[in-house]
Amino acid sequence: MPWTPPVLKTERLYLSGPDDAAQPAFAPDGRDAVAQGLPGLPSNWKIYLREGDEPIGTIGLIGWDRESRLAEVGFILMNIHTRRGYMTEACRAVIDFAFEGMGLEIVEAKSLPNNAASIRVLEKVGMKREGRLQGRLYSKGPLVDLDLFRITREAWSNGRNSR
Numbered sequence: 001m002p003w004t005p006p007v008l009k010t011e012r013l014y015l016s017g018p019d020d021a022a023q024p025a026f027a028p029d030g031r032d033a034v035a036q037g038l039p040g041l042p043s044n045w046k047i048y049l050r051e052g053d054e055p056i057g058t059i060g061l062i063g064w065d066r067e068s069r070l071a072e073v074g075f076i077l078m079n080i081h082t083r084r085g086y087m088t089e090a091c092r093a094v095i096d097f098a099f100e101g102m103g104l105e106i107v108e109a110k111s112l113p114n115n116a117a118s119i120r121v122l123e124k125v126g127m128k129r130e131g132r133l134q135g136r137l138y139s140k141g142p143l144v145d146l147d148l149f150r151i152t153r154e155a156w157s158n159g160r161n162s163r
């Protein structure tokens with residue numbers, strides 16, 4: 001049985017788990033989906049402006065490492081909906097759930113160093129850049145670097161009080 005993420009609601013958004021059971025990025029036994037031959041796309045939640053509408057993007061947690069209490073957040077939004085703060089709002093809700101609902105200690109993210117929009121979202125939700133992973137991504141050409149971001153439970157908890 002695939003793990004079904006709970007519905008998350010924010011001020012403007014409705015985040016719902018995939019209706020397609022073939023989509024989980026991680027499974028209830030804690031092993032990550034990729035290890036089980038399932039798609040590892042960060043698509044645990046589809047993002048809706050209104051329930052029942054077409055989704056405007058997806059967000060998810062991948063590579064859930066139970067022992068280290070760590071997972072990685074990833075996201076994508078349709079172009080026509082960008083720059084309205086939606087992904088910041090969605091990402092905050094998912095990180096809240098990661099710490100509160102899943103008991104994680106660390107949430108990570110990776111971004112291309114020149115992806116200003118993605119980096120800004122990560123910074124706005126309280127993530128800090130930890131360093132550059134050299135040649136970390138294969139994209140049908142020379143290996144490219146990725147910047148690693150993360151937030152710990154402690155930083156999340158401190159930041160929460162100042163929201």
Ligand SMILES: CC(C)(COP(=O)(O)OP(=O)(O)OC[C@H]1O[C@@H](n2cnc3c(N)ncnc32)[C@H](O)[C@@H]1OP(=O)(O)O)[C@@H](O)C(=O)NCCC(=O)NCCS
Pocket residue numbers: 074075076077078081082083084085086087088089109110111112115116117118120121124
């Ligand atoms: C990254 C992405 C999800 C951002 O979503 P979004 O909803 O537009 O982001 P927000 O509206 O919450 O914006 C957050 C911040 O990023 C800034 N930002 C958004 N798009 C930007 C851009 N193209 N260039 C520079 N800054 C940008 C916003 O101005 C805002 O910062 P501010 O509050 O200081 O002004 C979206 O651009 C996207 O889907 N990109 C392609 C997929 C991708 O790169 N995924 C991430 C892989 S790690």
